[in-house]
Amino acid sequence: MSIISVRDLHTQFDEKIVHKGLNLDINEGEIYGLLGPSGCGKTTLLREMVILQEYSRGNITILDKSLNHISQVHAQSLRREWGVLFQAGALFSSLSIAENIALPLVEYTDLSLSMINEIVKFKINLVGLKSADGLLYPSQISGGMKKKAGLARALAMDPKLLFLDEPTSGLDPISAREFDALILKLRDMLGLTVVMVSHDLRSIYDTLDRVAIIDEMKIIYEGTLSDVKTSSSDFVQTFFK
Amino acid sequence: MASNLTKNIQGDKLSISFSGELTLYTIAALQKKIDSISFNEVNFVVLDLHKVLYLDTAAAILIVKLEEDYNIKSKKTTIICLNKKILSTLELVKMQRIITNLETKIDDTKDSSLENNFFHSFLLFMEFFGKLFFTQLYYLKSFAHIRFKEIAFELNESAIKALGIVALTSFLIGLVVAYQSAYQLKLYGANIFIVDILGISILRELAPLITAIVIAGRSGSAFTAQIGAMKITQELDAMKTMGFDPFVFLVMPRIIALMIAMPLLIFVADILGIFGGMIVSEIDLDISYELFLERFREVVDIKHFLIGIIKGPFFAFLIASIGIYRGLIVKNDTQSIGLNTTKSVVESIFAVIVCDALFSIALTNLGI
Numbered sequence: 001m002s003i004i005s006v007r008d009l010h011t012q013f014d015e016k017i018v019h020k021g022l023n024l025d026i027n028e029g030e031i032y033g034l035l036g037p038s039g040c041g042k043t044t045l046l047r048e049m050v051i052l053q054e055y056s057r058g059n060i061t062i063l064d065k066s067l068n069h070i071s072q073v074h075a076q077s078l079r080r081e082w083g084v085l086f087q088a089g090a091l092f093s094s095l096s097i098a099e100n101i102a103l104p105l106v107e108y109t110d111l112s113l114s115m116i117n118e119i120v121k122f123k124i125n126l127v128g129l130k131s132a133d134g135l136l137y138p139s140q141i142s143g144g145m146k147k148k149a150g151l152a153r154a155l156a157m158d159p160k161l162l163f164l165d166e167p168t169s170g171l172d173p174i175s176a177r178e179f180d181a182l183i184l185k186l187r188d189m190l191g192l193t194v195v196m197v198s199h200d201l202r203s204i205y206d207t208l209d210r211v212a213i214i215d216e217m218k219i220i221y222e223g224t225l226s227d228v229k230t231s232s233s234d235f236v237q238t239f240f241k
Numbered sequence: 242m243a244s245n246l247t248k249n250i251q252g253d254k255l256s257i258s259f260s261g262e263l264t265l266y267t268i269a270a271l272q273k274k275i276d277s278i279s280f281n282e283v284n285f286v287v288l289d290l291h292k293v294l295y296l297d298t299a300a301a302i303l304i305v306k307l308e309e310d311y312n313i314k315s316k317k318t319t320i321i322c323l324n325k326k327i328l329s330t331l332e333l334v335k336m337q338r339i340i341t342n343l344e345t346k347i348d349d350t351k352d353s354s355l356e357n358n359f360f361h362s363f364l365l366f367m368e369f370f371g372k373l374f375f376t377q378l379y380y381l382k383s384f385a386h387i388r389f390k391e392i393a394f395e396l397n398e399s400a401i402k403a404l405g406i407v408a409l410t411s412f413l414i415g416l417v418v419a420y421q422s423a424y425q426l427k428l429y430g431a432n433i434f435i436v437d438i439l440g441i442s443i444l445r446e447l448a449p450l451i452t453a454i455v456i457a458g459r460s461g462s463a464f465t466a467q468i469g470a471m472k473i474t475q476e477l478d479a480m481k482t483m484g485f486d487p488f489v490f491l492v493m494p495r496i497i498a499l500m501i502a503m504p505l506l507i508f509v510a511d512i513l514g515i516f517g518g519m520i521v522s523e524i525d526l527d528i529s530y531e532l533f534l535e536r537f538r539e540v541v542d543i544k545h546f547l548i549g550i551i552k553g554p555f556f557a558f559l560i561a562s563i564g565i566y567r568g569l570i571v572k573n574d575t576q577s578i579g580l581n582t583t584k585s586v587v588e589s590i591f592a593v594i595v596c597d598a599l600f601s602i603a604l605t606n607l608g609i
Binding site: 109118119 | 264266268269297302303306326329334340572573574
């Protein structure tokens with residue numbers, strides 16, 4: 001079943017055309033990769049999917065809701081169905097790690113405080129941090145820890161959909177592999193659908209089920225990695241050499 | 242997203258069966274129901290998850306916690322469930338809890354750092370001054386080191402763009418002072434003394450102070466915010482690694498520019514302040530512009546004007562150095578910018594007033 005579908009998507013900033021008629025489908029339970037050279041509009045597409053940015057023409061449908069003229073109520077309910085991990089973590093700097101993760105729980109549910117603490121502790125450990133790290137503030141932790149904390153926050157509400165913007169960039173190889181394993185584990189256990197932008201070849205081969213490769217404003221390949229070399233594009237030939 | 246639970250007691254065996262989707266949004270209500278069950282006469286507890294369609298991790302934590310709690314109370318607890326997905330979620334939660342419990346507890350006693358210590362921040366400020374004078378020497382060594390382009394840019398930012406607001410403020414201050422004085426002077430028929438009052442008070446005190454306060458609010462806060470943001474985005478670090486000393490490129494040009502700008506702004510403030518006073522004198526006290534200016538030349542010494550202008554660079558130095566210092570000590574979070582900007586404005590206005598008081602005392606004692 002297709003959980004996200006993009007149809008004939010056009011994006012244009014002033015004179016600069018970013019997307020020219022993108023079409024793709026992301027199925028439930030899939031780990032889907034958006035690949036392409038720098039500046040090809042992968043992150044832009046991701047931002048459009050999570051309603052951070054508007055596209056010029058076309059349509060994106062997520063969980064059977066079209067993002068064209070989406071009402072405030074529908075947008076709000078969609079936002080609770082997904083978690084987003086930004087490139088640098090984007091943790092709220094005035095809150096500790098634990099408070100960052102607890103924030104959506106406190107705002108959106110009527111759980112008791114002790115239950116919230118349990119959930120926060122669980123998520124912190126799930127992503128490979130220590131409970132004591134929860135007391136630290138974002139300015140006191142390393143880039144890798146920020147990523148993990150960001151993932152814990154994205155997972156706080158047990159979302160169906162997870163958007164990851166370069167999840168393994170800036171991580172050491174061991175943490176990066178752990179991160180990949182974690183994503184796979186989460187997908188299997190929680191039935192997550194994961195959409196990620198990545199440049200990390202290991203991570204791409206280890207985790208992704210299907211990919212879309214964007215180059216020169218269009219999707220030049222969509223499908224499994226095993227067939228990717230059939231594409232004649234320069235980017236694919238160089239990248240997957 | 243409906244969920245429900247039913248309880249069933251048979252002798253000393255309690256079975257709680259859950260049904261529907263157990264998620265973040267539904268478990269708060271379930272927990273209340275469970276809390277209201279009395280377990281006094283129960284020895285065996287069965288948590289039945291047969292009819293559960295979906296279980297998220299929050300709900301899994303609830304179930305595992307219930308099991309743990311009952312076990313502690315020495316009641317035999319079993320979880321019945323056939324759904325593999327739900328079982329694996331429960332398993333995951335259990336595993337994580339074991340890992341968490343193994344973790345050695347680190348007590349989070351806050352170290353009593355010198356961070357908020359007054360003495361420490363005083364030392365930091367002194368360090369800043371040290372670097373500042375060091376850079377000044379570097380500037381003096383060769384004219385080529387002076388960043389004229391940056392200075393010109395900052396002059397435009399903090400002097401030319403500030404002209405309007407400084408002129409307007411001092412004009413209004415001149416107007417107000419003249420208006421209030423006129424009322425008092427009329428009582429004694431000492432109308433002409435308005436010139437003395439305005440001349441001395443505006444040239445010597447009011448124009449420099451008002452200009453300094455406007456500039457502290459305008460440029461001082463801008464310096465802190467600009468440099469603070471640059472610190473957060475690691476621009477300062479980037480500059481340092483590329484061999485561009487921030488003191489040469491950012492700090493000195495701003496300080497020099499403001500020290501040049503301030504006397505000029507005070508001069509403008511003088512003109513507009515006196516002009517405001519002249520208008521009131523004409524309307525309220527029937528002192529014509531010619532008479533005002535003639536009297537002005539007779540009674541207001543040049544020294545009053547010079548004292549006002551001389552204060553400018555001193556005030557400018559205080560405002561710029563406090564603003565920049567506050568920007569440089571911004572920590573790596575967004576709140577720190579707000580806090581330091583507030584502090585930089587408050588501190589620089591305070592410093593300006595203290596400096597003005599010192600000038601006042603010193604010059605009066607010198608008989609100037």
